[in-house]
Amino acid sequence: MTVLSLGPPPISEPLARTQVDMHKLRAKSTTINDVAQHAGVSYQTVSRVINDHPSVAQETRSRVHRAIRQLDYHPSAVARSLAQKQSTTLGVVSYGIFHAGPAQMLARLESAASERGYDLAHVNVGTLSHTQLEQAIQKLRRQRVQGIIVFAPLLEAGAEPLETLCPDLPMVITDAEPRVGRFVSAVDQFTGGRLAAQHLIGLGHTEFALVSGPLSWYAALIRQQGWLSVLEQHKLTPQATLQADWTARGGYQAVCELLERHTPFSALLMGNDQMALGALWALEQRGLSVPGAVSVVGFDDLPESPYYSPPLTTVRQDFAQLAQQSLDQLVACIETPERAQQLTMLLPSLVVRSSTAPVGRGTRP
Amino acid sequence: MTVLSLGPPPISEPLARTQVDMHKLRAKSTTINDVAQHAGVSYQTVSRVINDHPSVAQETRSRVHRAIRQLDYHPSAVARSLAQKQSTTLGVVSYGIFHAGPAQMLARLESAASERGYDLAHVNVGTLSHTQLEQAIQKLRRQRVQGIIVFAPLLEAGAEPLETLCPDLPMVITDAEPRVGRFVSAVDQFTGGRLAAQHLIGLGHTEFALVSGPLSWYAALIRQQGWLSVLEQHKLTPQATLQADWTARGGYQAVCELLERHTPFSALLMGNDQMALGALWALEQRGLSVPGAVSVVGFDDLPESPYYSPPLTTVRQDFAQLAQQSLDQLVACIETPERAQQLTMLLPSLVVRSSTAPVGRGTRP
DNA sequence: CCTACTGGACCAACGACAGTA
DNA sequence: GTACTGTCGTTGGTCCAGTAG
Numbered sequence: 001m002t003v004l005s006l007g008p009p010p011i012s013e014p015l016a017r018t019q020v021d022m023h024k025l026r027a028k029s030t031t032i033n034d035v036a037q038h039a040g041v042s043y044q045t046v047s048r049v050i051n052d053h054p055s056v057a058q059e060t061r062s063r064v065h066r067a068i069r070q071l072d073y074h075p076s077a078v079a080r081s082l083a084q085k086q087s088t089t090l091g092v093v094s095y096g097i098f099h100a101g102p103a104q105m106l107a108r109l110e111s112a113a114s115e116r117g118y119d120l121a122h123v124n125v126g127t128l129s130h131t132q133l134e135q136a137i138q139k140l141r142r143q144r145v146q147g148i149i150v151f152a153p154l155l156e157a158g159a160e161p162l163e164t165l166c167p168d169l170p171m172v173i174t175d176a177e178p179r180v181g182r183f184v185s186a187v188d189q190f191t192g193g194r195l196a197a198q199h200l201i202g203l204g205h206t207e208f209a210l211v212s213g214p215l216s217w218y219a220a221l222i223r224q225q226g227w228l229s230v231l232e233q234h235k236l237t238p239q240a241t242l243q244a245d246w247t248a249r250g251g252y253q254a255v256c257e258l259l260e261r262h263t264p265f266s267a268l269l270m271g272n273d274q275m276a277l278g279a280l281w282a283l284e285q286r287g288l289s290v291p292g293a294v295s296v297v298g299f300d301d302l303p304e305s306p307y308y309s310p311p312l313t314t315v316r317q318d319f320a321q322l323a324q325q326s327l328d329q330l331v332a333c334i335e336t337p338e339r340a341q342q343l344t345m346l347l348p349s350l351v352v353r354s355s356t357a358p359v360g361r362g363t364r365p
Numbered sequence: 366m367t368v369l370s371l372g373p374p375p376i377s378e379p380l381a382r383t384q385v386d387m388h389k390l391r392a393k394s395t396t397i398n399d400v401a402q403h404a405g406v407s408y409q410t411v412s413r414v415i416n417d418h419p420s421v422a423q424e425t426r427s428r429v430h431r432a433i434r435q436l437d438y439h440p441s442a443v444a445r446s447l448a449q450k451q452s453t454t455l456g457v458v459s460y461g462i463f464h465a466g467p468a469q470m471l472a473r474l475e476s477a478a479s480e481r482g483y484d485l486a487h488v489n490v491g492t493l494s495h496t497q498l499e500q501a502i503q504k505l506r507r508q509r510v511q512g513i514i515v516f517a518p519l520l521e522a523g524a525e526p527l528e529t530l531c532p533d534l535p536m537v538i539t540d541a542e543p544r545v546g547r548f549v550s551a552v553d554q555f556t557g558g559r560l561a562a563q564h565l566i567g568l569g570h571t572e573f574a575l576v577s578g579p580l581s582w583y584a585a586l587i588r589q590q591g592w593l594s595v596l597e598q599h600k601l602t603p604q605a606t607l608q609a610d611w612t613a614r615g616g617y618q619a620v621c622e623l624l625e626r627h628t629p630f631s632a633l634l635m636g637n638d639q640m641a642l643g644a645l646w647a648l649e650q651r652g653l654s655v656p657g658a659v660s661v662v663g664f665d666d667l668p669e670s671p672y673y674s675p676p677l678t679t680v681r682q683d684f685a686q687l688a689q690q691s692l693d694q695l696v697a698c699i700e701t702p703e704r705a706q707q708l709t710m711l712l713p714s715l716v717v718r719s720s721t722a723p724v725g726r727g728t729r730p
Numbered sequence: 731c732c733t734a735c736t737g738g739a740c741c742a743a744c745g746a747c748a749g750t751a
Numbered sequence: 752g753t754a755c756t757g758t759c760g761t762t763g764g765t766c767c768a769g770t771a772g
Contacts, residue, residue, distance in 0.1 A: 029450075029509075031741090031742060031743085032742065032743065033742085041756075041757090042756060043743090043757080043758095044744090044745095044756070044757060044758080045755085045756060045757080047743070047745095048755095048756090050743095051744090055753095055754060055755055055756085056755075057754085060755085074503060074506040075507060075742085075743075076447070076507065076509060076741090076743065077507040077508045077509070077743095078443055078446050078447050078508070078509050078741090078742075078743085079447050079741070079742030079743035079762090080742080081443050081762095082443050082444050082447050082741090082743070082744090082762050082763065082764085083743045083744040083745080083761075083762055084744060084745095085394075085744095085761095085762065085763095097472045097475070098469070098472055098473075100465070103469065103471075103472050104463070104468065106468075106472070107462045107463055107468050107471070107489070108463075110462070110487060110489060111462075111489060114488070114489075119508070120487065121484065122475060122485065124472070124476060124479070141439040142439050142440055142441065142442040143443070143484070144394075144441055144442070247668060248668060248669045248671070248672040249668070249671070249672070251672075274668075277669055277672050277673075278672045280672075280674065281672040281673070281674055281676070284674055303612060303613060303614070304613045304639060304642055306613070307613040307614070307616075307617055307642050307643045307645075307646040308642075308646070308674075309645065309646055309649055309673075311646070394763090396762090396763055396764085397763065397764065398763085406736095407735065407736050407737080408736095408763095408764085409735070409736065409737080409765090409766095410735060410736085412764070412765065412766095413734095413735090415764095416765090419733095420732090420733060420734060421734070421735085422733085422734065422735090425734080440763085440764075441762090441763055443762090443763075443764090444741090444762070444763030444764035444765085445763080445765075446741095446764090447741050447742065447762090447763080447765090448740075448741055448763075448764045449765060449766090450741065450742095450765090
């Protein structure tokens with residue numbers, strides 16, 4: 001400042017100049033114009049080079065490339081998507097991202113998206129209330145996403161609201177009840193639940209204890225319904241039905257409660273593998289052998305499950321595939337709407353390890 | 366189309382009109398102008414309302430709000446950041462996102478960022494090679510991120526490259542060697558390693574087997590150095606030093622190998638909890654009791670670790686805090702550069718559970 | 731001079747249409 | 752006419768004067 005005021009006071013033009021310069025100080029980034037000037041071509045030619053447009057002479061092209069490198073120019077995706085009137089961004093609304101499943105899903109979605117040339121804009125919501133979902137979707141709309149994937153595990157999130165929240169944007173709902181949206185991508189949790197129960201029944205078990213995840217989660221509810229449908233089919237009723245919070249701790253506590261109540265059971269159906277881990281420990285602590293006294297089945301098939309003590313019999317669902325599938329479906333909605341699947345359902349499978357055995361070989365609780 | 370051509374063929378002006386309309390069909394989104402018109406004010410006033418600028422009459426303000434709601438208007442973040450010459454986006458370059466730790470970190474970063482009013486742009490790299498990192502950073506620069514957080518667990522990623530790859534953008538490097546960047550946010554893995562080893566030595570162990578994570582990972586290497594520094598201090602050398610891949614499976618295989626080799630050890634230091642889980646199972650399978658025959662210490666303290674069999678003694682590192690800290694540091698670099706910390710280091714702590722006991726109470730391998 | 735509002739320039743790119751050789 | 756290259760208008764906003772009360 002002091003240095004500048006040494007000279008004679010400048011007149012209008014330079015004054016304006018100064019202001020412009022200060023303005024630019026905020027974020028001086030080299031623009032397409034700088035490159036054009038440096039390469040001695042027009043502004044438009046540079047744009048053509050960037051976008052690999054055919055009609056640019058080879059010589060010009062490489063001259064421009066050189067200029068780009070020399071000036072360390074990075075074309076602005078922001079300006080581009082404004083001019084093109086479309087971004088290459090997909091939105092994700094997630095819930096429960098700190099649980100292993102959803103976290104895994106998000107990571108997979110990310111990589112699937114980038115394979116297809118899209119970026120991801122992500123909003124995690126603390127609750128699946130109407131308000132929060134609305135805000136999340138609004139945030140994504142402001143970012144001009146091309147479509148949205150929603151993890152909507154909670155029933156509360158239910159049908160209508162989601163679709164109506166943004167009727168003009170393609171939206172795929174993941175891991176939810178098939179009827180909540182026009183496009184849904186899910187794992188057949190019901191069949192998964194049945195698989196688990198059938199396996200135990202096949203081993204001769206008749207006394208079941210059920211520990212599901214939070215029943216507000218679609219997956220938890222439907223898995224439980226799967227279990228129950230098999231039991232009913234065999235005219236059995238569970239000795240106990242509990243709910244826990246998906247964590248090992250929750251599973252542990254639930255099983256402790258069962259044991260304190262002296263609930264008789266030889267088969268334990270757990271809503272996921274982490275809870276099953278807690279269950280295994282609770283049983284071991286009481287000296288109840290698995291599968292000798294009690295058989296335990298989990299759900300998910302985490303990479304760790306084969307190394308639990310004992311290795312866990314569980315129902316495998318493939319998060320990676322679910323993510324890939326959801327993303328493919330959304331991309332189809334955007335790029336080739338006529339070919340988009342309404343509902344894609346993944347089938348889980350039973351993985352038998354050592355936590356289950358025929359009934360009646362040992363002491364029961 | 367047919368309906369339109371019923372009337373007399375339009376002349377030049379309407380023709381031009383048609384073209385404009387077709388152009389707009391691509392993505393008809395309501396703009397700030399539409400809102401202004403609808404509310405009967407200038408578009409500038411609308412902008413003020415959106416940004417909560419004070420000098421707008423209450424009456425006008427609510428009229429504008431009404432128009433916004435009626436037209437379902439969503440201000441374009443794209444246009445805004447172009448005009449403002451800055452986005453509110455932070456970049457994240459991650460590695461190994463399918464591992465539990467990094468996935469956890471990413472989720473936490475996300476929520477920390479949104480608390481501070483930033484969005485996240487995320488790129489995961491398959492390898493930490495110079496090329497891939499360069500591409501990742503380039504992608505982020507195109508998105509005009511304000512700063513970058515890098516998970517740089519690999520030594521190969523080392524010092525200079527990262528800083529020079531984008532010297533003009535604030536960059537925080539996470540979970541890496543303190544000297545790799547100007548701004549680093551990390552956990553003191555060395556102390557963590559020492560904690561684990563000291564605990565075992567305090568219990569009288571002298572025969573150690575070490576199973577670290579991939580030594581190309583900074584965390585793995587430094588944890589190992591921590592272990593070794595304690596052993597040396599007590600004039601001990603490990604009976605065996607192995608490397609595995611962070612997974613339960615890898616830990617299991619490593620311990621199987623130790624047992625097949627008949628390596629004598631009463632204490633097992635594992636590079637993380639998943640590998641420790643594999644180790645526990647390998648030992649149990651051979652009838653070696655933990656902690657009776659062998660004491661095992663892990664690293665991380667996952668939510669599941671207290672429910673392993675037996676509950677795992679481990680070194681706790683807080684991913685959530687690390688993420689929060691990294692993000693705070695980056696935001697500081699951007700918003701208040703003069704107050705930005707160069708290096709923030711988190712201290713891990715020992716969590717003693719039941720997988721460790723004084724030496725010599727049972728059979729050793 | 732403050733309050734409330736308006737108009738014009740600008741951001742960094744793209745697309746259509748000309749213009750040049 | 753074909754192969755390039757440049758000009759102009761546009762995108763949806765923000766920012767900086769300027770103006771009327």
